[in-house]
Amino acid sequence: ETGVTQTPRHLVMGMTNKKSLKCEQHLGHNAMYWYKQSAKKPLELMFVYNFKEQTENNSVPSRFSPECPNSSHLFLHLHTLQPEDSALYLCASSQDSVFLAGGARFSYEQYFGPGTRLTVT
């Protein structure tokens, strides 16, 4: 195990449902990330949180709403999703992520959770 856990591991939801994905890291890291992994596409970075503050949002639709109550926990709230949102959602954490002029940057190795396989029907 990498020290990053995600729940649930599998989720099927309708387009009108509201659900949340949870990520927890036990590594003492200060930065956490949400990625989307679709079939045959590179990982897409969605959000970055550094010391509980959101430092990056890569033009993600508002139907995805992240929340980071503390450095160990990260949530992704989902509502009114579309079928094309079906994917594997990966959470990652790293020791630190330094904010520099022009945008957030990432530091050190990122440790990934097992992911949540989301299917939108």
Next chain:
Amino acid sequence: KNQVEQSPQSLIILEGKNCTLQCNYTVSPFSNLRWYKQDTGRGPVSLTIMTFSENTKSNGRYTATLDADTKQSSLHITASQLSDSASYICVVRRGSTLGRLYFGRGTQLTVWP
């Protein structure tokens, strides 16, 4: 444009055989390159990291090479095992140790008995 291209897209080999996966990148300036292994239904796990000054690095049966001049990297797997079946992802960091990450699409390796 900063890109990471991996080949082949998929590969099937017999158990015990060797194979080589390729990664070409245009990310500049280059900081480091990391190979991840992602088992089905799991998150990626780092296998090895290559910096500008390193040409070869091994991790058990995995050997990564880097040619920073041609911007190419390879991951060689020797004496493959069934457990090697996974997606192998090449990730390049741009600029510095704090730089942005660029992900390849991965090579799906299947090892048959």
